[in-house]
Amino acid sequence: MVTDLGGIDDRSFNATSWHGLELARDELGVEIAYLESQQQADYAANITQFIDQGYDMIITVGFLLGDDTKTFAEQNPDVKFAIVDFAYDPPLDNVLGLTFAIDEATFLAGYLSAGMTQSGKVGTFGGIEIPPVVQFMVGYEAGVNYYNEQHGTNVEVLGMDFFVGNFESTDDGRRAGEDLIAEGADIIMPVAGPVGLGTAAAVMDNPGTMLIGVDTDW
Template identity: 50%
Template structure:
């Protein structure tokens, strides 16, 4: 595994969290504990943030010896009713997957102070029964931008997103800043299309669905010469992959949230790397700590330092990247952790 896929993912364990205490017959405690989850649109088979979040829920349920209940949102209008239904079913903790569920999560938490909630990718809710699980993804995206600039043969890379919300634009901020840092260090002029960090404006598909809009957005960047592509928004990466394969050109894809080579081997042959968030372990530990009576509302922020964010190995591209790139990225990782290199995104969790 690459030095960048920081082994410290296990260090996501939240302060004060612990596994459920053993009972005399070695059966996990809390048999009546019911952990639940509400997805964003895209579903639990998106090979991305919904799916990874549910894996964390399932891991916790297995460790506790209980069953979990997870419901999918087909549209934003489902959020409130899904939350209400789970409250009615007696859920002890409800994890909501994504920034767009913030309003519905806040309303449900205010109406049900005896139920604990956790929300991924949002830190705006200040309630005693809501725990944010957030990630400074710009740090890992900075590394991916540097790698993309190093790999590019055309001197042009591109990115596009689903919806212009902080959990999306934080990837794009870090990516473009990483490209610019590569130019600063190497004296090159690699261009990053699709996102203007200063203006906070760029290319978006209007949703997280893999569809013709997402594919045409990707194609537009490829037509402008981009040979590395970062789609940010769950399933839209599959549309980017289709555009790459249709082009017949040597173009690399960068995945988000998980190591997409592992979650979707169908794109492994075109995947340079992935920008990863440790959502699975984060969700599992929050759920287990809640079962153990140790819930608190202090945010967890994943960083390079604690292993909460990282980039995946180069896998099939190991022999295609510059031989010195890995060492440069390892050094850059250390410099970001130490603060020698500042990675600052308007979208970073505060």
């Protein structure tokens, strides 16, 4: 497995993907290994290393590895690949794109948030403005809007155009949370992987506010 940035213990896709491989090792007896990417330039080198070592299944984690995964999959048709949170259109014969209809889940989170908010304002923000992140946020907003339609309320969603530009900085997450709280949001759903841990810290410092986490159970 080749990780995205953030490390193997990112409490996001890297961590959950590795946990799945650990289960495969324990239950199926497969040999597993991972290489951590410290920067985007590491993606190609890490994939190459696994190919050179003879691994016949390589899992890459995250949309940022999409281009390199495609390149090496086309160059190595006998190697199977899977990529987390990304898929190709048209699909590649030796690549499995692992995606999830997350907007359906966040729709429910938005509906619940609209029913629980005391301020009439809820918030969200993204890490980087890419389709998988926007999909989370759009589903959340749709859930709030549906609650409003069904109950005659006017709950407002803040932060739909708010992206911190990364998936690593907990300081950015704290600032984003503090900004949304200052604007009146009492429920926040950060869609930024480990960045959300900083938002959680801001929520803990502000009694009466709540947070909806993503990717893993913090």
